[in-house]
Amino acid sequence: MISTSEVLSQLFSGLSYGMVLMLIALGLTLIFGVMGLINFAHGELYALGAYMGFVTVQTTGSFWLALVVAPICVGIVGIVMERYLLSQLYDSDPLFVLLLTFGLALVMQELIRLIWGSGLQPLSAPEMFGGFVEIGGVFMPFYWLFIIGFTLVVTGLVILVLNKTKYGMYVRAASRDSEMVSLLGIDNTKVYTGLFAAGAGLAGLSGVLIAPLRGVRPVMGAEIIIAAFVVIVIGGLGSVGGAILGSIVVGVLTSFTTLWFPQLSEVAMFVAMVVVLLLLPEGLMGEKERVE
């Protein structure tokens, strides 16, 4: 029989995975909302973040430093990508940007393989996260709780920046009508580059966070990107709330199907996506006019 303790531990395991997905999906959906493009290489930015974290921990031994260094490095890669490659295609069909990022994903994955090899590299969280915490009579790995708490803070900060700062206002305005924003004298290219860098940084951060749980390997980016796509389709493309809701749904759903129907664990999120699409074509929190 399935006990409450199993359900509880599966819930927290699912939440911690969902929260990591959330950071990836947030960047994806914000970039789509403002720039109308989907970044296929977003998963590779996450993988790159994990490797940057791996290198930082190897050289300095500090996981905390990795949580700072990796997002910054990946953010810079994001800036280079947006400024020198993607921006060349802004005048053409967004589909060509999607195809370009698909090619970049391939290139980045192969470069990672070339530099660090194909194998699985372990990255252990600092000792202070090694313990367990008792919740409702169940012992949870402290690291799960750390992930959940940490991502909640980061997500809160993102929402705060979006809603309370001038830059956030530009982003929100650009997601409504970017032409109007540039007519008002705001440099759209800076909004785009900043947003892309932030999205890349969030993906890099989530790569470091997941590394102690699942290790670091070249295919990790390709594996997560599909789940992140499913998340933003379920939530509604371009919607921040949708990305948050979608990632929690996918994380928890995957976790519980692993418990009850292990062979269906991979399929569950796709079934959820089909159901949502049939009932709510715009996604859980998507807006009709923004969908194109």
Added chain:
Amino acid sequence: MSVRDNTLVSTLDSLVGTLSRPKLLATLALFLIAPLTPVGFLTTEIMIFAIAVIGFDILIGYTGYVSFGQALFFGGGTYLSAFAVSYFGMSFLVAIIVAVVGGIVLSLVIGALSLRRRGVYFALLTLAFAQMFWTMGFIWPEITGGNEGFSFNRPELSLGVVDVPMNGNVPVYAFTFLILAVALILAIRIVESPYGQVLKAIRENEERAQFLGYDTFKYKLLSFAIAGAYASLAGGLYAMHTQFSFLGLLFWETSGDLLMMVLIGGLGSIYGPILGVFLFIVLRDYLSAIIPEWPLVLGVVFVLIILYSPDGLLGMFRRGRRAIGSGTDARSSGPES
């Protein structure tokens, strides 16, 4: 390209017209000579993928809908014909027909769901649906063979009265060649038909096509199903050629390969994707042995093509020819860039 007035010219006459195209004849001649060159019976594989990308081009290049889930129909065709042979003992031809019919049914369902969206949203949906079927394959590994796949023996080609044995490379090559020839002629007829003109209208401006009174959804769905039929036909042939099926064929990397073939060659031209397949498979087979970083090279080439020649190598050739000045070629410049 000129639109033939099908109401006046008889179908037969226009068919002869299509058949006597120098490009078509040259392409077919190339595939006839290829087995005698160092390419050898790699030609069969090239022709199989050529069938898949010809149909794919009708969806991407002519209708303007980029699917990231074509692996579903290619791999689906492979599995359907492999199942037909190994579990139901069907013959070569019947197994291929099963693959095509199954592929059409599947593409109508997936198309109806994905075509509610356009652009990148559509691309994501097709990717997700294809991945869903890939993960479903792991629920029943004893049937699908999982990543390791399963093999079977190629059956005879039963033609009702006579049974043609399909042992060895030559019969499979010959059969694939015939199918490719028919598929190619049919594709040219489709894109030049009034239906094909509506597809191009959808590509250029879908709303305008709607205002002109076209039910664009039906046109798009048919285009999606044509691409699905071609892919599953190719998949079925691939199963018969390799006598093997594995889940990797349903994985998004297969979709990515097909997309790269179309775009490297040049979308919206039918012949461009064939060129893409030829280069892709020949270079992969010869270079991957010498250069272990082959996927990296491929990725870089693909990125450069997208950035600097969105209409692929064929578009590059066309522009080059025009630049040299021999350009009496007044053809419209293919796809949107």
